[in-house]
Structures are given as structure tokens and as C-alpha cells.
Amino acid sequence: MKKSTAARPGSSPVRRVAAVAGVAVLAATAAVCAPVAAYAAPRAVAASAADFSDCPPLPDGVDPARWRCEVHAAAPRLTMGKVTVALAPITMTHAEGPMPDGGDGQVWGAMHSTPTAVPGGLTGTPAGDRSAALGLAIRPEYGGRSDFYTGRFSLRFRLLSPLLPHGCTVGARAPVDFRLKRSGPSTRISQDPPVIAFSAYDDTFTAPAAEDCGPLTGPLNHRLGLPATTGNLMTYDATYTFKTYDQLPAKEVRRLR
Template sequence: MTKSVAGRPGPPWVRPSSSSVRRVAAVAGAVVLAGTAAVWASGAAYAAPRLPTAAAADFGDCPSLPDAVDPTRWRCEVHTAAPRLTLGKVAVSLAPITMTHAEGPMPDGSKGQVWGAMHSSPTAIPGGLPGAPAGDRAAVLGLAIQPEYGGRSDFYTGQLSLRFRLTGPLVPHSCTIGADAPVDFQLKRSGPSRWVSQDPPVIEFSAYDDRFTVPAAEHCGPLTGPLNRRLGLPATEGNLLSYDASYTFKTYDQLPPRGDDQTQKGGNLAY
């Protein structure tokens, strides 16, 4: 995947319109986590919900940097999103997710990205296992969905892979949509980015993907067939991820020192 130069202006989808904010962007480096809102595609814009501000951001998941890079030119970015997901027959507003990654120039001048971490929690699927009101009334019939990092990301181009774990009292822990091959998203901008704050930097954006395909759930034991019929999987069309997000960032020289000396140790480049 790509690697990046931190000192140039951000990509078009994150460049603010005012000259003062452009100056902030130039000093701070390319505002790249909004790269998940990759541009050049139109879509209906919608108002982003109020998300946690930079003051509430936790930089504890900032990854270790590759060897021989300049920590003053690498940023750790913390990104909180409130996704809405339609896959197959199911439409849910997912619980907020938080993703952390680092980016900056490699020693050879190419662009680098290092994955940090993703945190999420389950969201109940209305109707539970049977897909009927009884599923909401009986706890044992409950069914929930939880997004997990799928092992691939490119925040410059808006590419992201996720798996979706299905949970419930009767559902095996291994039951997952995209267990063997994750769901691949190519996010596109659905509205302009907005700077909420310049110091600390806080940017909001919205993105979407309506062209991804969803595989069948796997490793669900005897519930595999019934669950896939219940959820309408696999689904090759009619799927939608709407993605409202807020993010902030710090360069590595602004981060407090850690015991593992994270500014010097190598990390895993994001794919």
C-alpha cells in the first residue's frame, strides 16, 4: 500500500477553504485520516453527530515507528466514527468505533503508514435470531454485530477491510462475516470536511461506500445456514456503509515518552 510525505498539504478532500486553516494544515502536515473519505465521487451529505473532541482522545494506542524515521514528521491520528451499516437484510447504527494509526515519510521519502488499533463494541440487531419481535423480548434469542479490523487499511485512498463478528447467547464466538476473506470498503466523500478546532486539531468528515459485497457468515456451527438466511447473506448489492467521523492528531515529538521508546522502535506498515 502507499506510504506518505507528512510535510505537504493534505489531499483535496481535507483541505479547508480558509487561508488560516490551510496554514494550520501545512504546519501540522497532511490531514490524512480524512483519507477514509476519499473524494471524486458524489453522494448525499448528512450532518455528522457530535463525536468526542480532541480533549477526550486517547493516544495510548499510537504504534511504534519504523526504524530511522523522523518522529517530528510522523503523526499519530486518533479517529472516532459513528457508522451506519446495511448488509443483506439488516440495517443498524453501529456503536462508535475508534481507530489509531501513524503516518509520515519513510527514510527514502516514500509515504509510510503504521496500523495501531481498533476498538468497538457489539450493536444489537433488531429482531434477534428469529428476526421477529420475539427476538427482542427473549434475551436468549439475542443477536448482535461487532466490527473488527480486517487486516488491511490505506487511509490515503479510503480503503479499509473489516470483519463483523456475530454474538449472542446461542451463537458460537467464532461466528463471523468475512472470517476468511474480510469485507473490503472503498470509502468516498459524502460532504466537505470541517475543522471544528485548530488547536488542538479536530476535523469532522462524512464518507460512504455503497458498492461493497458481503460474504456469508462462517464458523457458526449449526446456526450457519439459518443465520445466513436470516441476514440475507451473501449479498452482492444493496449494501451501504455511511461513515460520520471525527479525528485529531499529534506528531510523535508531542507524545509523552513511553517505556518501549515508541519513537525509535519499528512497527508494522499498514496494508
């Protein structure tokens, strides 16, 4: 899908010079403040598509046999601003089914993810890949809103580096909202257990600037190309499995109650 290359407003010569100076500060800081331990490389998420331990408690008054717990597993590819990265696998667990009044109900369960290294690190240059101090990783986190009937959910993206404070996040105050559109029909891979594959994407979301990143906030946003109102893309190739609540193991049912 073609990405817009239009110039972003407000990119004055003064701002460009400031941004370049900020990158130089990053490199200089790394030279004298190298961490004792190198930044850990991303590793695969431990939760599997067959793990129902995150199934949430059901609303009062609903029929467990008509509610199912779904576990999604996906490795999305994200283009956000100037950065494109294949995110480490994530899992999302939620429950859905009919409410006593006949409406559609959903209950959020949990999300698991691990960091993914951003090519070029903090500087966007080979030095960012070679130096542990200049390394940068991104980790998606649940943003507090989800609707799996319509494909809408929100995420925050935590930015991790030895030179950044822990709270440095894209979407810290207003999470990134996604409205996934299916790329084609779902495919059933297995009947027992049920496993369904699907692909979806969103090329309309807006990516806000990174926040709470300390003195490097400005240079970091320049390096990432944030905020970005156009040219962003999330592709979401996933599988999911499910069990109705009357099929969950007895130990899980007791925990839910």
C-alpha cells in the same frame, strides 16, 4: 440511497422451507436453553478521540516530527444484506508520514469497538427482541488491511448470541473490504487540539456469508440476507485528531521505543 430489491439467485422453495424450519429450531432451542444471564446491551466504547495510547512504533529511520499519530472516532451506519444497524462508536488509531525514500508510509495501531444489538435478533421478529436467548449483536473488528490515504480498509463482523459459537463471523476468512468515498469536504472543528470532521460512504462493497456459526449457519444467513453482492451501504461520519510523534508525552515515547 436506493437499495436494490432484486431477488437473490438460488432461493428455491426447498431452501425457503429449510430456512423457516431453521428459525423454528431457533425458537424451540431458546425455550429450553435460556442462558443464566441475559445478553448484555451494547455500551459506548471507552476509548476517546484524545487517547493516544494506541499509537504504534515508527519504522526505522523516519523523522518523528514529520510523522503523526491519528485517532479516528466514528459511529458508522451499516446496511448489510437484510440488516440495517447504527453501530456503536468505534475508534481507529494509526500513524502516517514520509518514509526515508520519500514514499508515503503508514503503520496500523489498534481498533476498539463494542457490540450493537441487531433489531429482531436471530429470528428477525419481535420474539428476537424480547428473548435474551434469541438476541443477536454485531461487533466490527479490524480485518487486517488499511490504507488511510485512499480510504480503504477491511473489517470482520463478529455475530454474538447465546446460541452461536464464539467464532461466528461475517468475513471470517475473507474480510469485508471498504473503499470509502468522501461525501463532502472536511471541516476543522478545533485548532488546538486539532479536531477535523468528515463524512464518507461506500455503497459498492460485497458482504460474504457468515461462517463458523455451527448448525445455525444456514438459517442465520437466510435471516441476514447473506451473502449480498448489492444493496449494501456503509456511511461513516467521523472526527479525528492527531499529534506528531515529537509531541507525544514522554511516557508514550519511551513505550514506543
